[in-house]
Amino acid sequence: MQKHIRNFSIIAHIDHGKSTLADRLIQECGAVSEREMTTQMMDTMDIEKERGITIKAQSVRLTYVKEGQPYILNLIDTPGHVDFSYEVSRSLASSDGALLVVDASQGVEAQTIANVYIALENNLEIIPVLNKIDLPAADPERVKDEIEHTIGLDCSEALSVSAKSGIGIRELLDTLVDKIPAPTGDEDAPTKALIYDSWFDNYLGALALVRVYDGSIKKGQEVYVMGTGKKHEVLNLMYPHPLAMQKTTEIKTGEVGIVVLGLKNVGDVRVGDTITDNRNKTAEAVGGFKEVKQFVFAGLYPIETDKFEELRDALDKLKLNDSSISYEPETSAALGFGFRVGFLGLLHMEVIKERLEREFDLDLIATAPTVTYKVKTTKGAVLDIQNPSQLPPVNEFEEISEPYVKATVLTPTEFLGNIIILMNNKRGIQKKMDYLSPERVLLEYEIPLNEIVMDFYDKLKSVSKGYASFDYEPIGYQVGDLVKLDLLVAGEPVDALSIIVPRxxxxSRGRDFVKAMKEIVPRQLFEVAIQASIGTKVIARETVKSMGKNVTAKCYGGDITRKRKLLEKQKEGKKRMKSIGKVQLPQEAFLTILKID
Structure with a gap:
């Protein structure tokens, strides 16, 4: 049975045709009828279809007949964007092989390289596939040379396909069956299965998607989850399918399936955990699974303060579906109660905020994203600071270290000058420049993570007209000359708007900040001072003029002194109002930081 199973992933850069290729494979294997077929079959969320990106890795079980022998293909579609590389690492940990899809007109991109290295770490069989060969701009020979030069994969037998028109799909399936190894597991050993995805179903509770390495999981079996140390009864078993899950009584060695344990507590099913038999436990858990590290932190606060508990429940359920987020409660004088949430990147943050608002019907304010700094205090302790407002007073710490990343940029040569200027402005240190061909260059930089979490991706796309691709990986901390920049509105510091910047x-950042805030803070009946300060020293100031109320409108004719008396009275009132006036900030105020150059 095992020798007829193939577990494989599709890896590629964003927009190179992964989801379309998955659609064609589903269609070719006859898993879905023509009438039921839709585009982006495996992208189940509305937000994925609207943005045209894959966010969640999805699985599907297909049956393919080659020379009269049926084979079971477990296809795991992976996201392509750098912010979802955690999904990719999980999918590859559960696979035995991977299809490396490269656009025949665009060539190798930064994320392609990053994902291939994850696949190589997992010792997977990699099959290079050139997609979109029917496009007029396709140049398969050039792209094969690029793959061999940058990745070192032999492309003499690379497959040429067009996922859109269906060219070469049958040959791809045949090659897949021949080249990707069958799973190797001991069918008689104790049950050993890796949970590589989970989500919450309103009717069935928390569901676990597993890959069985040894033994099998049977309906009614009492299983033991090694990470949590709890035992549960298996209520139901299913195979993943794009339309309706197929029920089964047993998931055998080498197979991929869904386990229903009827759990209401989302913390009982953790991605990366191992399931084994309760009576006959396996000796050790499935290894090779990395704990995820969040790079970007932002505060999420409900606009209606009484929705705090609802936000907590929503985050609990979302954490089950996307285990790469972390969160802890925090309070802000300006925004009330909320959560400090850790994300893998800026797009990840946008997607999570949008999912919380759509799927759980919440209205949220997000503060500007920050990274984790390490602060060495004068007493010798090292603190991890995720929120600028946690920074101790200047006289209580010696130095601040900030996280650095190794950034890889692939660009056409015509945009090289613009990109080097952008990288220098962002405090990047060039480490490598490699011409892959006369038209394309690979750049490697060491750059502070803080510089790329704000608006770096947008700027890179605009200076390269969308042609440059970008990927990064963390390389540790370096000491920097950094200070905390505070924003004061009407003399009151707004903790949610503090940022840490290079001295x-x-x-200049302070001046830009107050200028941008001046446009956003609504006019009051009194003058509002907006100031930027470092410690107690104010470095920039703008004033929002007061909104004049015509108190003399009711006063017509008569002596001028009557008008003066009313204006004096108004002046007194304004003075009093200024000392007790509270300014309400609109949501845009918390995102102005992103717009500062």
Missing amino acids: VSAQ
Whole structure:
């Protein structure tokens, strides 16, 4: 049975045709009828279809007949964007092989390289596939040379396909069956299965998607989850399918399936955990599974303060579906109660915020994203700071270290000058420049993570007209000359708007910040001062003029002194109002930081 199973993933850069290829494979294997077929079959969320990106890795079980022998293909579609590389690592940990899809007109991109290295770490069989060969701009020979030059994969037998028109799909399936190894597991050993995805179903509770390495999981079996140390009864078993799950009584060695344990507590099913038999436990858990590290942190606060508990429940359920987020409660004087949430990147943050608002019907304010800094205090302790407002006073710490990443940029040569200027402005240090061909260059930089979490991706796309691709990986911390920039509105510091910036650019950042805030803070009946400060020193100031109320409108004719008396009275009232006036900030105020150059 095992020798007729193939578990494989599809890896590629964003927009190179992964989801379309998955659609064609589903269609070719006859898993879905023509009438039921839709585009992006495996992208189940509305947000994925609207943005045209894959966010969640999805699985599907297909049956393919080659020379009269049926084979079971477990296809795992993976996201392509750098922010979802955690989904990719999980999918590849559960696979025995991977299809490396490269657009025959665009060539190798930064994320392609990053994902291939994850696949190589997992010792997977990699099959290069050139997609979109029917496009007029396709140049398969050039792209094969690029793959061999940058990745070192032999492309003499690379497959040429067009996922859109269906060219070469049958040959791809035949090659897949021949080249990707069958799972190797001991069918008689104790049950050993890796949970590589989970989500919450309103009727069935928390569901676990597993890959069985040894033994099998049977309906009614009492299983033991090694990470949590709890035992549960298997209520139901299913195979993943794009339309309706197929029920089964047993998931055998090498297979992929869904286990229903009827759990209401979302913390009982953790991605990366191992399931084994309760009476006959396996000796050790499935290894090779990395704990995820969040890079970007932002505060999420409900606009209606009484929705705090609803936000907590929503995050609990979302964490089950996307285990790469972390969160802890925090309070802000400006925004009330909320959560400090850790994300893998800026797109990940956008997607999570949008999913919370759509799927759980919440209205949220997000503060500007920050990264984790390490602060060495004068007493010798090292603190992890995720929120600028946690930074101790200047006289209580010696140095601040910030996280650095190794950034890889692939660009056409015509945009090289613009990109080097952008990288220098972002405090990047060039480590490598490699011409892959006369038209394309690979750049490697060491750059502070803080510089790329704000608006770096947008700027890179605009200076390269969308042609440059970008990927990064963390390389540790370096000491920096950094200061905390505070924003004061009407003399009150707004904790949610504090940021940590390099000392050399603090003055200009402060000026830009107050200028941008001046446009956003609504006019009051009194003057509002907006100031930027470092410690107690104010470095920039703008004033929002008061909104004049015509108190003399009711006063017509008569002596001028009557009008003066009313204006004096108004002046007194404004003075009093200024000392007790509270300014309400609109949501845009918390995102102005993103717009500062």
